[in-house]
Amino acid sequence: MKNILIIYTGGTIGMVRTPNGYAPQSGYFLSELEAIPALRSPEMPRWELHEMSPLLDSSNMTVKEWNEVAQLIYDNYGAYDGFVVLHGTDTMAYTASALSFMLENLAKPVVLTGSQIPLCEVRSDGADNLITSLLIAADDRVHEVCLYFGGNLMRGNRTTKYSADGLAAFHSPNFPPLAEAGITIRYNPTALRPEPEGDLRLQLMENVPIGVIKVFPGIQFSLFEQIMTEKLRGIVIETFGAGNIPGDGSALLPIIRRAFENGTVLTVCSQCPQGAVSLGAYEASSSLKGAGAVSGLDMTTEAAVAKLYYLFSCGYDKDTVKQMMGCDLRGEMTV
Incomplete structure (x- = not known):
């Protein structure tokens, strides 16, 4: 059974209602995950949750947070078979692009995902995005930073946010999907990057003007x-x-x-x-x-x-x- 580390940075998927609108709440998200029966299915990989502090709306993500996520993946690279990064949608494409450059010779899946509707709401798209991302992160065919949303797995540095209110929030306009998730997850072998040679290298970012x-x-x-x-x-x-x-x-x-x-x-x-x-x-x-x-x-x-x-x-x-x-x-x- 594969072991996956879920890195929760904040974002809509784990937000709760507050008098000032949706906002992330520390310590709340694990109980939401434990309430999803499918995550305990024998078909699912084992997973652990690491909650970043502080949790952020992705509009507040900076180079500092990119470094923290990349360092966490690097430090835990040998202990897990893949990584799922839960992130707000507004700057998810920026973070996916940054991680793709920071993690050289990446041989394991790093899948960014999130949701347009919080898990606390009835019609949330978060559970499906998370479950599918975990299955992809446990698959040995992906060797890069990617972004899964609305049924499509896309190369992270090829994505851009397309819709503010649609459930298919991201497009990859100049590169085909790496996989499409329907009844089964259908991979596109010609689009996937080959497994690299050499050890993983980490390059942290400087806050360059x-x-x-x-x-x-x-x-x-x-x-x-x-x-x-x-x-x-x-x-x-x-x-x-x-x-x-x-x-x-x-x-x-x-x-x-x-x-x-x-x-x-x-x-x-x-x-x-x-x-x-x-x-x-x-x-x-x-x-x-x-x-x-x-x-x-x-x-x-x-x-x-x-x-x-x-x-x-x-x-x-x-x-x-x-x-x-x-x-x-x-x-x-x-x-």
Whole structure:
């Protein structure tokens, strides 16, 4: 029988009603789990619960909490066959992306999940998400950080939150599901990462100054000049389509050049959930490439942000970070 560690960080799945709305409550969640008969089924793996302190709404998750979860997995790696991380949905894709980079040579499943409706409510989707995630975590076919929600198992660093109120809250727009859970759990062997060689390595994150700018019609690029200082290590710019910016890029390009000279790495992602950035495919994007920006290809913004944190935390210089932002490290992009 497999042994699985459930890491409960907070989030909707374990929240209770309070006068100020749903909120996590320390010490409450274990009793909720023990009330689910299926978790005691002989078909289920053995599991233990580790409750983080403090429990957080995922909107309050930071690099500090990413480090705590990654360290917990690393320290308990030899004692368990897989890990389930219960997490709020708002920033789950960011945490999944971060963990995928922090845990190099991961040979066991790390499955992030949660719910849109708390377990304390009648129509909660939490029990099914948790039960299926435990079964996946006990399966030897998964060797990566993934996210299970609403019947789909997805690569963690390929996901983005799609719906605020639907039960299929996450999409993986540029990569197929790793598995689909119906009457049975049907894995997609061609999508799964192979078992790695070598021992697990942990790289903790530093709270590196990173920014995100979303381009919109009429944007005044000059307003962002003040933040483009030598303190800003990385920035993700969400452009139109395949990497296009408004025609008045003359105000942006000198800012980008100056930022790159200061050591800032600028990565271009698309506002379109599906598809890839192709700098130079249109005249409206060629100037970005000439100014020193790097294409994020089909990475999600969540993955690009986590990757910048990771690469700078490794101690690489800006030229190496720029080069590696265009390389596939954990299946986060299609090259």
